[in-house]
Amino acid sequence: MTVHFHEEDLPEGVLAPGPVAVDTETMGLQLGRDRLCVVQISDGRGDEHLVRFAVGSAYDAPNLKAVLADPERLKIYHFARFDIASIRAYLGIVAAPVYCTKIVSRLVRTYTDRHGLKDLVREVLGQEISKQQQQTDWGGPELSDAQKDYAAADVRYLHALREKLDERLAREGRVALAQACFDFLPARALLDLAGWGEQDIFAHI
Template sequence: MAIHFHEEDLPADVRFADGPIAVDTEAMGLMAGRDRLCVVQLSDGQGDEHLVRFRQGSDYAAPNLKALLSDGARLKLYHFARFDVGIMHAYLGIIAAPLYCTRTASRLVRTYTDRHGLKDLVRELLNIEVSKQQQTSDWGADELSEAQREYAASDVRYLHALKAKLDERLAREGRVELAQACFAFLPARALLDIAGWADTDIFAHDG
């Protein structure tokens, strides 16, 4: 098990196992039009994590990373896909789908709580404690600390195991099809955010 750090793109010789790939991002903030994309994290669930860092002034060319993320035959696993898909579209110019969002799945089946953060899910479903201390650190720094790299890696480390647990609950509660419909809509929801409808429900009846 290791954390692999790359600058500007995945090396051409990096290979991932078949099946879903876990994806996360780190940025300077939570507004894709204002805050730049700094890191993309990846894991195939086999024990290693890959971090691709983009420096200030990057052209975000990253052909190997884009090819992987835009592969329509590979499921991408996220926690809060709405943000990650949006900011990668804004900077990489791709829609990283089809997708599965553990936060969305949690909201559909863990209706007994309002705690749907990754830390809460990993604690309850996997009995593992993860630290979120580096969440609000400076991801645009010239050098990323070992603590930042570990934090970034941990954001994709458990998504395959969480999907398995959440799939069991979605099936138990009869909400598999509803979840799939939500996942299919999430890229459009991310594009609405970028286009200016982040805080507006366009389906609402306002009078």
């Protein structure tokens, strides 16, 4: 298991075909204010790739964009809504089709309100991940080894989570419902970017 660090783009040909796990690190959680700093990606075969963008980046990244925009590649996220919006805002692409482990967790783990990645990985996979680096400066000139390890862990378990969660979706008869949620996520991200982040446009009032 190796963490590979890249500046401004993903090297060509480093990922195997098939689904990829994706996550982002930003300067904060407010879209439009907090810039995209890192995109993490893994093909599920043991290595993780981190692509860091510097201050003033043009976010060209043709290799990374090609992978994320590939309609034949499933993108697995945890809280896809935010990552899709950040990628759309800075890379200018819609990183779909989508699978979101947080949405599936809410659909099948209705016995708990703990749907964060750390809790999900602990229960479903029996693994422990640290969140100590979550609220750190991702925009600095250098990333620490601890930050790199944290970022890599955010995509390391998503393939295995998807496999286990799919079993629960089938068991509870909610596969079609989950897919409908996934299909809507790119539109939900665009609504966030357009200013409807907190408003439920489906509400009666």
